[in-house]
Amino acid sequence: MKRVLWKISTLFAIFALPLSVAHAADPGKTNYVSIIGGSSGGSWYLVAAGQANVIKKHVPGVDATAQPGGGAENIIRVAKKEVVFGMTMSDNAFFADKGAREYRKKYPEIRAIMGGHDNPMKLIVRTDSGINSVADLKGKKVGMGYPGSAQAITTADLMESMGLRPDQDFKAQWLTPKEVAEALQDGTIDAGFIYIADPTGLIIELASRTPIKFIPLDLGKALAGKPYWYKTKVPGGTYKGIDEDYVTQGANVILITHKDTDPELVYQVTKALFEHVDEVGETHPAGKEWNLQNATRGVTIPFHPGAERYLKEKGVR
Structure with a gap:
């Protein structure tokens, strides 16, 4: 197992594309953010595309796009601030926080936004x-x-x-x-x-x-x-x-971001995704599972303050 995971982990770096952690958009300026999902055409990618559509439509000044990726790799890319938002599995997040299994170091900078659909x-x-x-x-x-x-x-x-x-x-x-x-x-x-x-x-x-x-x-x-x-x-x-x-x-699939991502941006994104979950589900039925009922399911890492704020308003946290 260790040999197999070492082989896998050595390939994580090949996808690096430098980006900065996003902040709330200044008036008149567009803030471009990415959501890294799974393989192109798969459920993660399609849900990420639905989330990107909702963000573009309902968060003023923010333009979002979906990118293909992989659950374990996504944590590393978010931690390096190469992408703003990413999907990962509940077990990947669990081990990244501890620096175990496929992760040779801890990633304490990762924060949860919400839990989503079942895999x-x-x-x-x-x-x-x-x-x-x-x-x-x-x-x-x-x-x-x-x-x-x-x-x-x-x-x-x-x-x-x-x-x-x-x-x-x-x-x-x-x-x-x-x-x-x-x-x-x-x-x-x-x-x-x-x-x-x-x-x-x-x-x-x-x-x-x-x-x-x-x-x-x-x-x-x-x-x-x-x-x-x-x-x-x-x-x-x-x-x-x-x-x-x-x-x-x-x-469970969860949505993550870096701890340094602007709290107001995360709050507005969290609010838009929960309040327009039916639109997220238009690209894949699994998108409808990204609701308040599943918001904390499978989440073992800390929530981002922006997401925490919205969940507290809704009585979920």
Whole structure:
């Protein structure tokens, strides 16, 4: 696991694009900010695009755009002030704060803005694969996630917790969710993880072309001693051929920023995103989960003062 995480962490730096932490816009000037999400076309990216649209529309003097990224890498980019806002997973934030797992140092400058949508893990195989359990993955090619992404980190951790080590007990393939779906369809991998919100067009399209099934995880082992993960489900009928509820591991997506980001800007952004959550949901159904009910779910790091102010006004904090 440590070797795999070291490989992943060495790739974080390749995405650096210097930017400064944003401040509230001066009258007559436009403040340009970015929200870094996940892989292009995935749920994170689409939700980030919805959030950017809301900010542009409802926060005067601010123009926002979405950027592709990866959950673990996003924390580092926000900490370096390369982007103003970023999405990450609850477990990534937990370990970044402690300087553990995939993080070789602590990132105490990261602050939470809000909790958002649930990310259920899906372990997918073709129905003709002969694979029926996690144990059957020994020696197989398994799509894990692309380097630096929340999926790559989580799937490596998850598999080790269930007794299988990447590149030792099975052949880890570091692919984007889109590449995982394509490789399953083409038969170039035996199994693949997709760790994004449901429903996702990637699995809908895959299931329409190739008979698939979801493999159950050993949740007793997977969740033991991991307060940042929880049991969740994909409702039966969400995807073709998956008629029963699929009970699986889940974690929450959260929006973060740097502690130095202007409190007034963060307050106005927080207010706009919560009060126009239906508009966020126009780009992906998961956007509707970024509501006050889920505002603190999975958040283990301190809230930014600007976000804290709004949440206190609403009685959430």
